[in-house]
Amino acid sequence: MPRIKSHIVSLSFVALTAVLPGQSRAQDAAQAAAQAARDEIAATFGAVPTFINQVPDAALPGLWTELKMLEMSDETALDLKTKALISLAVASTIPCDYCIWMDTNTARQAGATDQEIGEAVALAGMTRNWSTIFHGLQVDFATFRKELGGS
Incomplete structure (x- = not known):
């Protein structure tokens, strides 16, 4: 029985380590997209309001695009x-x-x-x-x- 548990733990570790590099790339992409949004916000308003830095990186690009394209666009x-x-x-x-x-x-x-x-x-x-x-x-x-x- 302990051998089966050990095998399951080993498989879980292999699965987890296989996912982590992809998560890291996704996080890097989210951070890059968020920084691009912050740069655009700074260019639009002359600065990045403090609350913007509280918005999660994964959410900021979409929120900024929605605001820019719907509310701020003429x-x-x-x-x-x-x-x-x-x-x-x-x-x-x-x-x-x-x-x-x-x-x-x-x-x-x-x-x-x-x-x-x-x-x-x-x-x-x-x-x-x-x-x-x-x-x-x-x-x-x-x-x-x-x-x-x-x-």
């Missing part, structure tokens, strides 16, 4: 001001102080007025309020859709 279906107002409205209902602060500044930089910012936040609050009412009262969705002209 080559999407929505203009920058509209995207900032939507993001502010969502952030207000979560709530996320970081996002509210940043999205308010971004919306203002994109030309949003105080009235537009207030309207976006009020709409978010109204939507959340009605959602609470519909769900809390367990309003039948099929009836709701039928009565309001939907199919």
Whole structure:
């Protein structure tokens, strides 16, 4: 019996050491991609914000690409001001102080007025309020859709 355990331990060690070099290459690739993202962030903002260094290397390149291509790009279906107002409205209902602060500044930089910012936040609050009412009262969705002209 001890011989079988020894054999299993030996096989496990061989399997583990066979995987480790691949993991090391994957970690090296993740670190390189994360550094490339940090370099791009520094070029975009003039510095790398401290919180960026708290993001895991494996996650940073994807998060940066998503932010850059969707939120920061003016080559999407929505203009920058509209995207900032939507993001502010969502952030207000979560709530996320970081996002509210940043999205308010971004919306203002994109030309949003105080009235537009207030309207976006009020709409978010109204939507959340009605959602609470519909769900809390367990309003039948099929009836709701039928009565309001939907199919």
